[in-house]
Amino acid sequence: MYALGIDVGGSFTDGVLMELPGRAVLKVAKVPTDPDDLAASVLKCFYALAISAPSLLSRFCVSTTLATNAMVEGTKKDVCAICIGLRPKQSIEYANEVVTIDGGHDASGNEVHPLDLSKLTSAMARVNSNSFAISARFGVRNPEHEVMTSNEVLNVRPSATVVRGSELVGSLGMEERLFLAAKNAELAHVMSGLIRAIGSVTKVPASSTYILKGDGSLVSTEEAALKPIMTVLSGPAASAIGGSVLTGSRNALVIDVGGTTTDISLIHDGRVRLAQNGAAVGGSRLRVPAVDITTISLGGNTEIFFDDGRPKLGHRAVRPLCLAPDAPRLMKDRSFLFPVSGKVYGITPTDLFRAKGRSEYGDKGIATAALAALAQACDLSTDELFGTLEEMIRSRLLRSLSTALTEVMLSEGGDADTLLRGGPHLRTVLRVGVPIVGIGAPVRPFLDLLEGRMECEMIVPEHHEVGNAVGVVCTGVFGRREVVVRCEPRMVQGEQVMTYNVTTSCGQRTFPDCEEAVKFAAAIGTSELRDYMERSRVRKYQTKVYVRDITYQEYGVRKVAETVVTVTVEER
Amino acid sequence: MVRHMDLLVEELLEFRARDPTRYKRLIQEGMLTELGFEIESKAAKVATVDEIKAKYRPRDVAYASIADAVIAGNRAKVEELVTASISKGKDPLDIVTNALMPGIQTQCELYDRGDAFVPEILMSNAAMQVGIKIAQEKLGDVPTKGKIASFVAEGDLHDIGKNIVVAILRANGFDVLDLGRDVSADTVVAAAKEKGLQMINGSTLMSTTKAGLKKTAETLEEEGLKVPIACGGAAVSRGYVETFNNSIYGRSPLDAVKIATGVCSGKGWEETRKALR
Numbered sequence: 009m010y011a012l013g014i015d016v017g018g019s020f021t022d023g024v025l026m027e028l029p030g031r032a033v034l035k036v037a038k039v040p041t042d043p044d045d046l047a048a049s050v051l052k053c054f055y056a057l058a059i060s061a062p063s064l065l066s067r068f069c070v071s072t073t074l075a076t077n078a079m080v081e082g083t084k085k086d087v088c089a090i091c092i093g094l095r096p097k098q099s100i101e102y103a104n105e106v107v108t109i110d111g112g113h114d115a116s117g118n119e120v121h122p123l124d125l126s127k128l129t130s131a132m133a134r135v136n137s138n139s140f141a142i143s144a145r146f147g148v149r150n151p152e153h154e155v156m157t158s159n160e161v162l163n164v165r166p167s168a169t170v171v172r173g174s175e176l177v178g179s180l181g182m183e184e185r186l187f188l189a190a191k192n193a194e195l196a197h198v199m200s201g202l203i204r205a206i207g208s209v210t211k212v213p214a215s216s217t218y219i220l221k222g223d224g225s226l227v228s229t230e231e232a233a234l235k236p237i238m239t240v241l242s243g244p245a246a247s248a249i250g251g252s253v254l255t256g257s258r259n260a261l262v263i264d265v266g267g268t269t270t271d272i273s274l275i276h277d278g279r280v281r282l283a284q285n286g287a288a289v290g291g292s293r294l295r296v297p298a299v300d301i302t303t304i305s306l307g308g309n310t311e312i313f314f315d316d317g318r319p320k321l322g323h324r325a326v327r328p329l330c331l332a333p334d335a336p337r338l339m340k341d342r343s344f345l346f347p348v349s350g351k352v353y354g355i356t357p358t359d360l361f362r363a364k365g366r367s368e369y370g371d372k373g374i375a376t377a378a379l380a381a382l383a384q385a386c387d388l389s390t391d392e393l394f395g396t397l398e399e400m401i402r403s404r405l406l407r408s409l410s411t412a413l414t415e416v417m418l419s420e421g422g423d424a425d426t427l428l429r430g431g432p433h434l435r436t437v438l439r440v441g442v443p444i445v446g447i448g449a450p451v452r453p454f455l456d457l458l459e460g461r462m463e464c465e466m467i468v469p470e471h472h473e474v475g476n477a478v479g480v481v482c483t484g485v486f487g488r489r490e491v492v493v494r495c496e497p498r499m500v501q502g503e504q505v506m507t508y509n510v511t512t513s514c515g516q517r518t519f520p521d522c523e524e525a526v527k528f529a530a531a532i533g534t535s536e537l538r539d540y541m542e543r544s545r546v547r548k549y550q551t552k553v554y555v556r557d558i559t560y561q562e563y564g565v566r567k568v569a570e571t572v573v574t575v576t577v578e579e580r
Numbered sequence: 581m582v583r584h585m586d587l588l589v590e591e592l593l594e595f596r597a598r599d600p601t602r603y604k605r606l607i608q609e610g611m612l613t614e615l616g617f618e619i620e621s622k623a624a625k626v627a628t629v630d631e632i633k634a635k636y637r638p639r640d641v642a643y644a645s646i647a648d649a650v651i652a653g654n655r656a657k658v659e660e661l662v663t664a665s666i667s668k669g670k671d672p673l674d675i676v677t678n679a680l681m682p683g684i685q686t687q688c689e690l691y692d693r694g695d696a697f698v699p700e701i702l703m704s705n706a707a708m709q710v711g712i713k714i715a716q717e718k719l720g721d722v723p724t725k726g727k728i729a730s731f732v733a734e735g736d737l738h739d740i741g742k743n744i745v746v747a748i749l750r751a752n753g754f755d756v757l758d759l760g761r762d763v764s765a766d767t768v769v770a771a772a773k774e775k776g777l778q779m780i781n782g783s784t785l786m787s788t789t790k791a792g793l794k795k796t797a798e799t800l801e802e803e804g805l806k807v808p809i810a811c812g813g814a815a816v817s818r819g820y821v822e823t824f825n826n827s828i829y830g831r832s833p834l835d836a837v838k839i840a841t842g843v844c845s846g847k848g849w850e851e852t853r854k855a856l857r
Contacts, residue, residue: 094803097773115765115798146802180801180825497791504788560819562787569823 010034011067012212013481014053015220015246015474016046018073019267019309020449023053024477028066031253031482036474038449046072047205054210068212069480071220071242074202078195079240079289087190088137090128090161092153093121093145094182102190103141107131111153112145116496117509117516120145123153125160132164139196141189143173143182149494149509150516151175169196175513176237177286177295178490184295192237199236203229215545218485222287222298224249224280225486228544241287241298243476248273248280248299250479251445254469259442261412264475265451267309268325270405272302272412274442302412306404308450312355312397314345314385319393321400326351328358329378330370339378345385355382358450360397366453402457403429406438409462413440440464447475484579485544487537491529493522493571526555526571533575541577548580629695636682636689642670643679646711650683653703655710662711672715680711684751691748692834698744705751724755726844729771730781732761733792738785741813745781748833754840765796772800772807779843781836783813790815794824801826808849810839828853 014023018041025035037056041049050070059065089103093112100106109131111123140161144153154172161170171193173185207214207229219232224245232239244264251262258278264271274281280299287298311322329335329344332353338344344354355378361367362375383393406428411417418424430436443465446455452468471478494509508525510517512532519525530553541549554574559566596603627635633651638644642665649657658680665675687704690696730746732739739761749756759771768780780800782793793816797809811821812830821829826849830836835856842852 097804115795115802180798181804182802183804497788558823560823561817562815562820567820569820 009066010064011069011481012054012057012059012065013069013477013479014050014071015243015476015480016041016049016070016072016074017243017266017476018043018269021049021053022474022477023057024471024474024481025057025059026478026481028481033471033474033478036471036477038474043077046074047202050206051209059210062211063213065212065216067216067218067481068210069218069220069226069483070206071246071476071480072202072239073243074199075195075236075238075240076243076289078198079191079294085194086137087139087141087193088135089186089190090140090142090157091182091186092123092143092147092157096183096186098183100186100190102187105135105137107135109157111157112147113150113153114146115149116494117146117150117511119150119152123156125156128157128160129164132161138165138167139169139171139193141171141173141186141193143186143189145182147172147174147182147185148178148180149511151511151513152515155514169193171196176235179286179295181295188237188294188296192235195236196233199239200233203233218544220246220480220483222296223282224299224479224483226483226544227485231540231543237294237296240289240294240296241301244271244273244301244303245280245299245483246476246479247271247447248275248301248479249483250475250477251275251447251469252278253478253482254447254471254475255443255445255467257443257445257467260445261409261440261442262445262447263409263451263455265307265446265448265454267307267450268305270304270306270408270448270454272304272408273299274412302408304404304408306357306401306408306454308358309356311347311351312357312360312382313347314382315347317386319382319386319388319396319400320347321397321404322347326354326356328356328362328370328375329353330359330362330372330375332374335371335374335378339374339381342381342385344378345382355379357397357401357454360394360401361450361453364394366456367450369450398457401454402461405454405458406461409440409444410438436461438462438464443467445469447472449473485541485546485549486576486578487540488574488576489533489537491533491573491575493525493529493573495522495568495570522568522571526573529571529573530555530575533573537575537577541579546579549577550580552576552578629690632689632693632695633686636686638678638682640678642668643675643682646675646679647683647686650680650704650707650711651687653700653707655707658707658711659714662714666714666718672718676712676715680708680715681753684708688748688751688834688837692832698740701744701747701751705747708751725753726778726840727755727757727775728779728781728840728844729757729759729768729775729777730783731759731763731768733782733784733789733796734762734764735792736784736786736789737761738813741785742781742783745783745812745833745836749781749836749840752837752840754844765792765799768796769799769803769805772805773803777807779840780807780809781840782809782811784816785814787815790820793821793827797824797826808843808852810836810843812836822853825849828856830856 009028011026011028021039021041023037035057037053039052039056085104087103088105089100091108095108109124109127110121112120114120142154142157147154151174158170171189173189176188214229217229218226220242221227221238222241247264248262252260252275260275262273282297283300285293286295305323309325311324311326313320338353359375362370362372363379383390407418428436446468455466496507497504498507508519508522510525510529556572557568558570559568646661684704691701730742732742746756746758784790793811800807808826810828810830818829821827828839828849830839
């Protein structure tokens, strides 16, 4: 069985051909990414791998930055947003049309207003968009009105793309869900376009093509086209899994050094740790499951410049001078030393490592000359400059590693940071309980800097430069569904009666008995996930059900507020 | 579950026979716990009334006498002293923050320890308001620390606790909108939207009505208002409040002030919750 994995990253697209289940790497490829044409980047990588019989591949797994880019940059906004039971507070700028109709439920899932379908029908006559995002007040507690609205929209426009907020996420916040639904509706076309483009050229059948999600699981192409938003931040998930696969460790701190950024993630018991409040993209939290990563602006291409008589390590990325095609011409004047806006080539850690002989990447003469010029400007000897720059890179790395391990961000130059940095008479050594695994092409010289400052196993595995692509192949299809049984008191003829409510895919069911409600919740969770596995063309899988009570004490008695039934399925 | 009543009584009697002083203290403290006092802090109480007064007393002699008048709840004296200070050219805002506020803070802390009672808080508050009014005439608007609403959950008519919290929050410089008792979640949410509130205080005495607090917290979250709710009251426990999001539990009126200070200075509910634990 041969499987192919391609990871489209910000700077490079990595590909790997592997033999499964032995997980032997047969071929690797690395091509630069064209951010304006992701399909072309995938295809270039595919050709570089020279696959002889695409139709014989058991699996073709792709991870793209498509959704992440779209979330950060925004796209063409060709969506109609339908709000049920709540007038949005802010103007909705992510949709070009907005329809607000009466309806919605309360926190217990009871109808507050009947759904005003006649208003919807009359509004539909004026709407031009063919994509619809629907979100109802407390739609996550009772999606009845969302479902009715969606059916009505499809009735009027059978070809429309309709996305309901509550089918994407289960968290409260109606406008957040509307935003996700709108983004998802918009991305659906782009994603299916990309999948089609890849399929038609590579000749890999759609039935064996899979896309990576942000939580590190694979989905079928059909599912990815329906819920493209779930692929946000799939790159970091791929690198975390790749790191753990290449070293074979079930617990590890994976550090992925790229061109622009370094991502650090934690693998625990063979699984990536997920972020508690969902993916952090472009400065805000999307309530979409994604890997918990610590990202810092440090990589092979981070700018090093001259400022106020001293060398500085910046935050933006430029291309390394030692890789520039016409470096001598660029170095004629001293502008390459300064943080000029729009600068393409500059001094970077790549140049530093080349000049010091820590890496073999680029032109050594140019790197040495560039750093000598910087040393002269700063009035330092070359060795002093190397020491200063290495210390800057080291302290930024140490600070972010401690952030990833403790989940507390140390302020730069703060007390804790000073202690971490150490001084001539204090050497701070971090003893880490898990091995550190380095992934990404320029990782080795970065990890070398930590020598003597970290007491743990540091592994840079073979094929680390295509670790992301390995991660894309070596994960599987799995799913997780939480069904909550909410215990809510109801007054019936002046007496308080406990009721147990379960939200289903089209409404809400109320039970008088807790056990029955839990059984029902487990049944709907299981059947939904089975359905999901069938759609993902997975035949052999394992289902597990966990029941957890959320309780509190009242007058010494333990009471249940809600029961969370978690169902998981995993490919075997 | 509660054990058999007879067993419980038997144990209690046995305990009384064995250690009568401790029994007496526990009984007293048990009743105080109902009202929202912490047993541990009372047991470990070291500061005396005078020490607390000394802690807040302003250095300035004129200011110290204003603070004393506030503690005594003497409105006429506060009026006289504040007018005199202003005519001497003192900054009205300085008088509010450094003379009137220390007075009420002393009273609040005394109340929290059980050395002052509700009528005294109300009297001190009234005295302070007189002073603030004079300062305000001179100054225009005294800046408030934040905009808050207080309510008692739907179906509950017990509002003594809420009234104390409202008085203490007002005394601490918050602009408090009193929504009254038996208030539905929708009324609270509508008020939050209309008045641009930063935080909401909800309380309830009965365990049957505590679901109203949860409903309010969830409705605020669903409507995306980013307004957390501070919950308290005899029927409300930390355990219960932490079964839902967007909420912070407060045990005493002073906790309400701490929560309000945290939330109104821009902290989220998670951070404030952690800070109070």
